Amino acid sequence: MHELGVTESIAAICLKHAQRNHAKRIVKVNVKLGDLAGIVDHYVSFYWDMVTKDTVAQGAELNFIKVPVAAYCRKCDEEFAVEEFDLTCPKCGEADTELVSGREFLVESIEIE
């Protein structure tokens, strides 16, 4: 279970941001989470309450923005949504493609007071 580690990382980013901006408390944190990141949001939420206890982030809402898996075709410049791990291009049928999104796990924005 690596969710504890990533949750601690998110909390550290938020607390640093809050300190830099002299925030009284953190209201909401938006986190981008790709379908391929291999992170279960439910566990992150669970650890979030634990690691933010007695900090300015305590009680802050953790909002996950799900990022679908998308790929790009080098042959025909098509960008498409990947379903069922199929990386072949739906337009030209080639497999000369690369993932462009889906592995994200990052803090997108932090709302403070």
Ligand SMILES: [Zn+2]
């Ligand atoms: Zn193509």
